[in-house]
Amino acid sequence: MNQDEMKRRAAQAALDYVEGGIIGVGTGSTVNHFIDLLAGIKGRIDGAVSSSEASTARLTRHGIAVFDLNAVGELSLYVDGADESNHRLQLIKGGGGALTREKIIADASQRFVCIADDSKLVDTLGRFPLPVEVIPMARGHVARQLVKLGGTPVWREGFVTDNGNLILDVRHLSIEDPLAIEQQINAIPGVVTVGLFARRPADVLILGGPDGTKTLTAA
Numbered sequence: 001m002n003q004d005e006m007k008r009r010a011a012q013a014a015l016d017y018v019e020g021g022i023i024g025v026g027t028g029s030t031v032n033h034f035i036d037l038l039a040g041i042k043g044r045i046d047g048a049v050s051s052s053e054a055s056t057a058r059l060t061r062h063g064i065a066v067f068d069l070n071a072v073g074e075l076s077l078y079v080d081g082a083d084e085s086n087h088r089l090q091l092i093k094g095g096g097g098a099l100t101r102e103k104i105i106a107d108a109s110q111r112f113v114c115i116a117d118d119s120k121l122v123d124t125l126g127r128f129p130l131p132v133e134v135i136p137m138a139r140g141h142v143a144r145q146l147v148k149l150g151g152t153p154v155w156r157e158g159f160v161t162d163n164g165n166l167i168l169d170v171r172h173l174s175i176e177d178p179l180a181i182e183q184q185i186n187a188i189p190g191v192v193t194v195g196l197f198a199r200r201p202a203d204v205l206i207l208g209g210p211d212g213t214k215t216l217t218a219a
Ligand SMILES: O=C(CO)[C@H](O)[C@H](O)COP(=O)(O)O
Pocket: 026, 027, 028, 029, 030, 031, 080, 081, 082, 083, 092, 093, 094, 095, 096, 097, 098, 099, 102
């Protein structure tokens, strides 16, 4: 079975968590499946808060109303994908570059349901390069600080985030303590967001695989 079908299975299973109201919607190919499937039950919800311009466009195409987070306040549910998850449901996100808005919406939501194919579950985070969103003028400065932490930052050249910033993808970082690394990187002046979701992990992880889906919950 191909990876895309496994993503679609996870997205399908996430529909069970949709109870109504306005829900948070993330970004990426797995979430694209979720949006397409959500369209089939859109009468059940009042609309969505979106984590990217791409997801907003897709939601709108399906006739799902998109709201500003400021007008909505706290959300009961957020559904998003991930690039990696450990068994504590701490995540690396930002492969699609939407990490800042994703982190804001995750923080504003009572329940974060993460959907992914089963290759995303790892024992230790860090095989996937860690995305860091930075203010453009701070790119060199932040990169040097990341090298001091043991990482190898690579500028995602040509990519500009929805917030007008840049992304550094950091390889070779040892992420034994995700919470400590999240705090350390967030503390570098010029960093907008690091794509480590350790302070706010997922509450539920749905993994699509060849034999169906598997659901993990935070301890
Ligand atoms: O964090 C993200 C976007 O910023 C995505 O959730 C992450 O990159 C996973 O993407 P996909 O579902 O395409 O594998």
